[in-house]
């Protein structure tokens with residue numbers, strides 16, 4: 001995979017991948033994706049909403065927290081990994097599969113059909129960590145034509161030759177007609193930067209904002225009332241095509257525009273949609289910040305291992321491999337996370353002893369609930 005490394009710093013070189021792009025002077029490909037999709041006019045039902053922000057101790061139902069016996073060990077789970085999922089997995093491209101989505105088969109069918117067609121011309125505003133991860137995914141899917149607005153010279157240099165990179169909106173080639181404008185700048189830069197892109201609002205382009213804490217209404221106010229805005233919240237595993245993005249389609253977003261946004265976001269992992277913008281706040285708390293909590297777990301495991309006398313290098317490797325390997329097992333398994341946890345919990349064993357500490361009501365259940373609540377509240381504050 002061309003981009004297996006974690007998201008780089010914006011000023012660090014980001015080695016792009018994918019085929020060279022067509023010249024900017026080449027005629028823009030017809031928006032076959034839209035034409036094709038317009039057969040289905042009715043917007044599909046919203047996908048499932050984000051996971052609940054909080055979980056109570058009562059949900060951890062194997063009795064470990066209360067000192068009781070854990071549930072029965074899962075058959076075959078002690079040494080044999082659970083069987084691979086029977087349900088279909090995301091394609092190598094990171095596309096969302098029907099089974100992973102809302103169950104709205106008509107939308108899935110449309111999106112699968114749209115994958116046969118090249119991505120339309122795109123404008124990416126901001127090509128830092130997250131913008132770069134998205135661009136890399138699109139290039140991998142053969143994106144033929146893109147303009148990137150990126151004032152950071154190091155970031156711009158990393159993508160030259162793969163896209164037309166310009167330092168400001170004023171430098172976008174005259175005849176360029178993007179079908180999607182992806183806003184991947186920092187939220188604090190939005191007010192100054194957005195008005196320059198309002199000229200694309202009347203051309204049918206869909207704006208896809210991944211800016212945290214920037215409500216659709218504010219973005220539309222900056223771009224103009226004619227703008228169609230999708231607000232989305234991705235997360236950093238997007239850089240290895242294992243992200244999870246939740247989208248919300250604002251007023252006036254058409255079904256083909258939403259389908260295009262879904263396809264763009266799906267280039268780097270799974271996509272789900274919510275039908276209330278307020279749900280983006282808990283999504284931000286759970287999956288947007290989630291990788292940080294998991295990395296913290298690796299840090300704490302490492303520190304605890306050192307405390308128990310392990311060599312620091314071994315402690316670091318153990319912690320990393322345990323978190324990464326468990327994530328990979330979870331992704332590959334048909335079992336839910338509680339079942340996988342029970343599978344490594346022998347009655348009266350060492351793991352059971354540790355889980356009795358971690359799963360005590362005042363421990364992880366309460367702490368995680370408070371943490372997610374705090375992050376959700378902060379997301380609401382940022383949105384104003």
Ligand SMILES: NC(=O)c1ccc[n+]([C@@H]2O[C@H](COP(=O)([O-])OP(=O)(O)OC[C@H]3O[C@@H](n4cnc5c(N)ncnc54)[C@H](OP(=O)(O)O)[C@@H]3O)[C@@H](O)[C@H]2O)c1
Nearest residue numbers: 010126127128129130149152184185186187193210211212
């Ligand atoms: N990283 C994440 O985990 C994550 C997750 C979900 C959502 N997001 C959202 O994604 C957005 C980007 O985050 P990021 O982590 O990718 O930030 P980043 O690495 O700082 O990237 C932003 C890039 O935009 C450039 N930029 C600044 N002003 C610009 C302008 N007027 N026009 C075009 N480009 C401009 C920046 O250049 P300079 O460096 O020179 O300023 C930088 O290269 C944020 O709104 C964030 O909330 C990020």
